[in-house]
Amino acid sequence: MNGLILAARREVMTRIRTRAFVIGLIFTSVLVGAVSFAPKVLDRPDTYTLGTLGTQRLPLRAAAPDATFEWRTFPNEAAARQAVLDGDVDAVLAGGTTVLTNGEIDDRLGVLLQSADREAKLAAAGVSIPPLRMESIGADAHDQTARTGLAVVLVVVLFMMLIGQAGMVAMGVVEEKSSRIVEILLATLRPWQLFGGKIVGLGAVGLINLVTNLAVGLAASTASGVAGDFPPGMPGLVAGVLVWFVLGYAFYATLAGAMASLVSRQEEVNSVLTPLIMVIMVSYFLAFYATNAPTGTLATVMSYVPPFSSIVMPVRTAATEVPLWQVVLSMVAMAAAVLAALAFGAKVYQRAVLRTGARVKLRDVVRVR
Amino acid sequence: MLEISELRKRFAGGPDAPDGKLALDGIGFAVRPGRMFGFVGANGAGKTTTMRIVMGVLQADSGSVSWQGRPLRHDDRRRFGYMPEERGLYQKMRVAEQIAYFGRLHGMSAAAARKATEDLMERLGVAERRNDPVQALSLGNQQRVQLAVALVHDPEVLVLDEPFSGLDPIAVDALATALQERCGSGVPVIFSSHQLELVERLCDSVGIVAAGRMVATGAVAELRSAAGDTLRVVVRDAAPGWPDGLPGAVTVSGDRHILRTTSGDDQEILRRALKAGRVEHFGVERPTLTEIFKEAVT
Ligand SMILES: Nc1ncnc2c1ncn2[C@@H]1O[C@H](COP(=O)(O)OP(=O)(O)OP(=O)(O)O)[C@@H](O)[C@H]1O
Ligand SMILES: [Mg+2]
Numbered sequence: 299m300n301g302l303i304l305a306a307r308r309e310v311m312t313r314i315r316t317r318a319f320v321i322g323l324i325f326t327s328v329l330v331g332a333v334s335f336a337p338k339v340l341d342r343p344d345t346y347t348l349g350t351l352g353t354q355r356l357p358l359r360a361a362a363p364d365a366t367f368e369w370r371t372f373p374n375e376a377a378a379r380q381a382v383l384d385g386d387v388d389a390v391l392a393g394g395t396t397v398l399t400n401g402e403i404d405d406r407l408g409v410l411l412q413s414a415d416r417e418a419k420l421a422a423a424g425v426s427i428p429p430l431r432m433e434s435i436g437a438d439a440h441d442q443t444a445r446t447g448l449a450v451v452l453v454v455v456l457f458m459m460l461i462g463q464a465g466m467v468a469m470g471v472v473e474e475k476s477s478r479i480v481e482i483l484l485a486t487l488r489p490w491q492l493f494g495g496k497i498v499g500l501g502a503v504g505l506i507n508l509v510t511n512l513a514v515g516l517a518a519s520t521a522s523g524v525a526g527d528f529p530p531g532m533p534g535l536v537a538g539v540l541v542w543f544v545l546g547y548a549f550y551a552t553l554a555g556a557m558a559s560l561v562s563r564q565e566e567v568n569s570v571l572t573p574l575i576m577v578i579m580v581s582y583f584l585a586f587y588a589t590n591a592p593t594g595t596l597a598t599v600m601s602y603v604p605p606f607s608s609i610v611m612p613v614r615t616a617a618t619e620v621p622l623w624q625v626v627l628s629m630v631a632m633a634a635a636v637l638a639a640l641a642f643g644a645k646v647y648q649r650a651v652l653r654t655g656a657r658v659k660l661r662d663v664v665r666v667r
Numbered sequence: 668m669l670e671i672s673e674l675r676k677r678f679a680g681g682p683d684a685p686d687g688k689l690a691l692d693g694i695g696f697a698v699r700p701g702r703m704f705g706f707v708g709a710n711g712a713g714k715t716t717t718m719r720i721v722m723g724v725l726q727a728d729s730g731s732v733s734w735q736g737r738p739l740r741h742d743d744r745r746r747f748g749y750m751p752e753e754r755g756l757y758q759k760m761r762v763a764e765q766i767a768y769f770g771r772l773h774g775m776s777a778a779a780a781r782k783a784t785e786d787l788m789e790r791l792g793v794a795e796r797r798n799d800p801v802q803a804l805s806l807g808n809q810q811r812v813q814l815a816v817a818l819v820h821d822p823e824v825l826v827l828d829e830p831f832s833g834l835d836p837i838a839v840d841a842l843a844t845a846l847q848e849r850c851g852s853g854v855p856v857i858f859s860s861h862q863l864e865l866v867e868r869l870c871d872s873v874g875i876v877a878a879g880r881m882v883a884t885g886a887v888a889e890l891r892s893a894a895g896d897t898l899r900v901v902v903r904d905a906a907p908g909w910p911d912g913l914p915g916a917v918t919v920s921g922d923r924h925i926l927r928t929t930s931g932d933d934q935e936i937l938r939r940a941l942k943a944g945r946v947e948h949f950g951v952e953r954p955t956l957t958e959i960f961k962e963a964v965t
Contacts, residue, residue, distance in 0.1 A: 304771050312760060478755030482816065485722045485749045486772045488741065652724055 301487045305495025306502065309470070313503045323507060327514045333451060334518035346407055349378045349390035349398075356391065356414040365410075444528055449589040449616040452539065455511065456609050457582045459543060461575065463504040464550040468558035468567050470496050471651070476562050480651055489648040497551050501544065508543055512536055538625065539612050545629065546608030548636045550578060556643035559650040560658045570657070577605065585609040592617035602628045604635035669721075669739075669824055669855050670697045674730035676716055676879075690716045691727070692879035698824075698855040698872075703846065705866035705887075706859040707956075708876030709964050714859040715752045717876075718828050721857075722749045734824070745773055748822030750830050754813050756801045763788065763797035766815045773820035780819065787815040791841060807833050814842060818849075825849060827858040831865060843869055867956040877964045891953040894962065898933055899952050900926045905944035913939065923947070 313319055344365040346358075349372050358367045370387060372378035378390040382400050388407060390398040397403065397411055420427065471493070474480045483492055516536075519525040557570045584606055588597035592614050601611040601620075607628045614620055650658045676691040691713045698704040706714050719725035721732050723744050732739045757765055763784055770780030788794040791811040793804070801809055810833050817827065825846070831839055846869065850856050860866050866873055867887055874884040883890060902909070902924045910917055913936055915928025924944075926936070940946050954962075 301772060304768070308768055312757075473757075474755075477758060478751065478753040479757060481719075481722075481724050481751040481753070481755055482749055482769070483772070484724055485747065486745050486769070 301491035302495045302498065305487065305492055306499035309496055309499025310502050313466075313500065314506070319503070323510060326507070326511050330451075330455075330511045330515045331518040334515050334524055335522040344406065346389075346404075347387045349381055349387040351375060351378060351390070351392060354391060354394065356411060356418060358410055358414050361410050361414050361417075362406075365406075444524070445617050446589055448528070448535075449592070449613045450586075451515075452616050453582065453585045453589060453609065453613050455508070456539070456543060456546070456612065457578065457585070459504055459508055460546050460550050460609070461578050463500055463547055464554040464574070464578075465571070466500050466503075467496055467551040468554040468571055469564065470500065471555045471558040471647070472561060472564055472567050475559065475651055475654060476564065478654065484652065489651060490644050493555060493644060493647045493651075497548065497555060501547050501551065504543070504547055505540070508540065512539070535612075535616060538615055541629065542608050542612040542632075545632045545636055546605065549605045549608065549632070549639045550574065552636070552639045552643035556646040556650075557660075559647045560660060560663070562654045562657070566657060581606045581609045585613045588613045589617055602631060604632045607632050668697055668699050668735065669857070670733045671695055671717065671721065672731055672733075674717060674720055674732075675728045676713075676720065676725070677728055690879055691720075691730075693730070694876060694879055694881050695730070696874045696881055696884050698857055700855050701850055701853045702855055702871045703850045703869055704855065704857045705870035705873040706857055706876070707861070707863060707866055707873060707960060708859075712876040712964075713879040714876055715828055716879075718749075718826050718857070718859065719751075721826055722747065722751075724751075743823075746820070746823040748817040748820065748825045748827075750813055750817040750827040752828040754810065756809065756812060756816070758802040759800050761798050761800055762793060762804070762812055765801060766812065766819050769816045770819040773822075775820055783819050783821070784815070787818055790845060791815055792838065807835060807838065810834060811838060814845075818845065822849075823854060825854060825856040825858070827856070829860060830858050831860055831862055839865070863956045863960060873956065875960055875963045882963045883959070887956060890959055891956070894954045894959050895929050896951045896953060898926075898928050898931075898936065899948065899950060900936060900940050900946065901948035902926070902940045902943055903945040903947055905940075909939060909943035910936075 344362075345368070346365065347368045347370065348358075349370050351372055351374070353371070355369055358365070370381070372381065372390070375392060378387075378392065379398060381387045382390055382398050385400065388399070389403060389411070391411075392398050403411075417427070474483065474492075480492070487495075516525070516532075519528070553574055554571055557574060558567055561567060561570050584596070584600050588594075588600070588610050591597055597610060597614055600606045601614045601624075611620075611625060611628045615625060646660070646663050649663045672695040674691045674694045676689075678688045678690055694713060694717055696704070706717070708714050716725065720727045721739070723739075723741060734743050760768070766784040766787065767777075767780040770783055771777065775783065785794075788797055791814060793808055793811050793815070796804055796808065801812060804812065814827075814830060817825065817830075827846075830842060830846075834842065843865075846856055846858070870887060872884065872886050873890065875882050885893070898915070904922055905924050907919075909924070910926055913926070913928070914931040915926055918925045918927075926940075928936070937946070937949060940949070
């Protein structure tokens with residue numbers, strides 16, 4: 299165990315000191331921060347510029363408190379028409395009965411004008427109508443947009459982290475194999491210690507990355523106010539994401555490292571990893587699909603099937619309510635898959651890593667002896 | 668004592684050699700504590716294969732390696748120092764960190780590893796490169812780091828595959844001194860080399876391998892005397908034909924006749940030589956290791 303920890307620590311220490319790691323971390327943090335502020339910037343309250351002849355105005359503020367209305371007064375109808383055509387104003391209230399626009403009126407503005415006009419006229423006639431009281435009875439009616447946004451960000455982050463860290467394990471294995479340093483390492487360490495140390499070490503680096511990004515994301519969205527739109531149960535969601543990352547990473551990194559131990563040159567790594575990358579890509583697309591239809595059959599089924607579940611399930615939990623027992627069941631299935639991957643990967647690695655030269659055939663390694 | 672006995676190893680063959688390649692054909696020898704064992708043999712004789720099997724990075728088909736009377740296990744090997752033929756270091760890791768890392772892998776505490784690293788870097792002349800990544804060093808200096816990695820944990824046994832190749836004379840001396848010191852403190856040392864004068868100078872015993880078998884082992888002096896003494900006589904200004912009837916071979920170089928023989932009555936030869944001309948040299952010579960080696964492997 300001690301050997302595994304030493305190997306893992308070396309991975310962490312050498313990795314976090316590289317410029318690539320520091321720059322990457324800063325870059326993703328800035329990106330996550332920007333994404334957390336984006337909804338507030340893009341989702342600015344509507345602003346309308348309206349023209350009027352004389353002093354007539356409508357009480358629009360009362361009808362739409364979140365929108366801004368700017369009124370301009372024109373001396374005559376010709377000037378007002380010109381302003382409409384030039385696009386200086388969205389609409390002009392011409393007398394008490396007509397609204398001039400350039401093309402069809404903005405839907406919301408049209409409804410607002412109509413209802414404010416009606417209300418004003420009815421009030422003048424002595425009729426007062428109490429406004430309708432709005433009440434949400436759906437659990438997540440309000441934060442559905444926030445949830446979907448969250449799920450999309452999660453898909454991208456998990457995908458990039460999994461593919462990046464698994465790729466790093468693969469490169470590390472080949473680095474040791476091609477530089478022949480495995481020969482002295484394996485005279486002191488057992489293969490599972492060296493391999494396990496690499497997986498644990500680079501996994502820790504991935505977690506440092508993920509936790510930093512999550513922290514930046516949460517802090518930034520609290521600062522920007524977006525956090526207010528988050529669904530209830532964020533702490534559980536975050537904890538779940540971390541567990542899913544660990545499971546998914548353990549699965550993919552083990553297999554990536556084992557496959558990489560078959561080759562002796564960095565240039566061969568890509569070709570030997572292709573099947574695995576395809577699987578990650580499929581998970582990615584399934585998860586993306588799940589952000590749109592989190593309650594659909596495909597998303598539901600795939601959120602139980604390892605290794606796809608490692609991205610699809612966290613995305614489903616972000617996008618909709620998922621009972622805890624379903625999450626736990628899916629985690630257990632994934633954990634079983636991780637154990638199988640570890641058993642298989644360790645065997646392949648142990649048998650292939652000292653065979654330098656031509657690419658070792660998986661068939662030769664797996665064959666029972 | 669490290670004992671290697673009856674090792675056999677056949678490498679799987681390719682399409683051109685379906686039977687594979689028999690690399691070791693029952694090789695065996697023993698290295699006593701405090702002895703320096705020189706492992707020599709032609710290219711492809713099986714030295715590296717033997718050492719890899721000793722270090723557990725290759726499995727023998729049959730045969731055994733034992734240490735202190737018990738079969739060698741992984742935990743024993745952790746206390747060995749190994750320098751593989753194909754050098755390997757983390758190219759981007761700094762020199763001092765790398766040596767200390769291997770010290771820790773061999774079970775040293777952080778402080779002990781750091782101290783041993785400092786000492787070794789000083790002795791092997793790489794101290795001023797301590798913070799450079801290995802890839803920035805010249806090949807010979809990388810080799811010194813590789814040696815430091817093999818020596819850092821004060822190993823119980825040293826197995827070094829061609830440790831002297833690529834070193835300059837100063838580094839050769841530094842390494843030779845370091846090895847003699849370890850040897851002096853009771854560590855068995857095995858090293859392979861093609862530099863036979865060096866082997867002759869440093870080693871208590873040598874083993875000559877040919878085609879996966881040990882063809883000669885023993886103390887260098889014993890091997891040399893066992894190979895037989897040669898009588899060499901140099902006679903000046905002698906008439907041609909003087910040694911007719913004597914055993915051995917005569918070569919002529921200028922006005923000198925040189926007779927070499929391993930048999931015959933030396934007194935009779937001396938009398939004949941004195942009669943023939945001026946005897947400049949009359950003496951018994953032992954073959955050098957190089958001569959024994961050539962004899963053994965051909
Ligand atoms: N991985 C391998 N696959 C197939 N054959 C091998 C392999 N390794 C070594 N051999 C063969 O085994 C034989 C012994 O090789 P080995 O490397 O032990 O020789 P050596 O004595 O160390 O030679 P050198 O002085 O050149 O280093 C050689 O014929 C070599 O071709
Ligand atoms: Mg060799």
